[in-house]
Amino acid sequence: MSQQYVIFKLNDKYFGVNIAHVMEIIWPQKVFKVPDTPPYVEGLINVRGKVFALLNLKEKFRLPDTKVMDEEAKMIIVMINSKTLAFMVDVVEEIISIEDEEIVAVSDSSLSHCKKYLKGTAKFGDRSILLIDFEPILNETQK
Template structure:
């Protein structure tokens, strides 16, 4: 019996819950390197529209992307809750994504996550690989590899 409980524990993943407007999204915490306050973003010429530019993070130049623009939402409005989440991605290095707010960390087991079907007409759905249920809240879970993919969404 003890072995069964152990496998269920390993099945759980932690997600950082962020918001865009009134929608909640989850980012697998294993990708998150750091969360920093908004700071001056230096524009980079000829970058895709969703790339806001670069920041200097303790001497390291980190590209910063607007997840809102990448998902086809309206542009970011920076408030005192806006944050840049620094993601560490194998083969791609470090990337910052701008979010409206970081809410909390939740732990979800596989039984609390529903897989979603990809809808080619909905740009947002390309970045989501599941819906997590945390109490009464639904959290769209980002597929980080498709979020950081460079290809243009047409």
């Protein structure tokens, strides 16, 4: 079966999130810091009266934070099992369809520390796209 994914970049890596979980893609918002949170929790954002936790996926996935936020930067708000969160991305690239049988296990050893947050990887053209599984991230964030 084919599913659609929102493709975005963190540094030079391509990631995808199932479009069924994407509530909204927005411009960066003011972040309200929250003390005593894990390093990957940037804080809270308020979008039209609704408050969301903002995660730093580069921190969570141990990627260097090399890109300066610019006009291409976006925040993606996702909902999974009625829980919502937001995260920053360097750029939203496109929406693509990926067949379930095209998804394979992640073999990149440099990502071994974050494999539990990835459903798998898929090839699209000459790009390798890492597909994020937000359930384990949400479960950790809710603790």
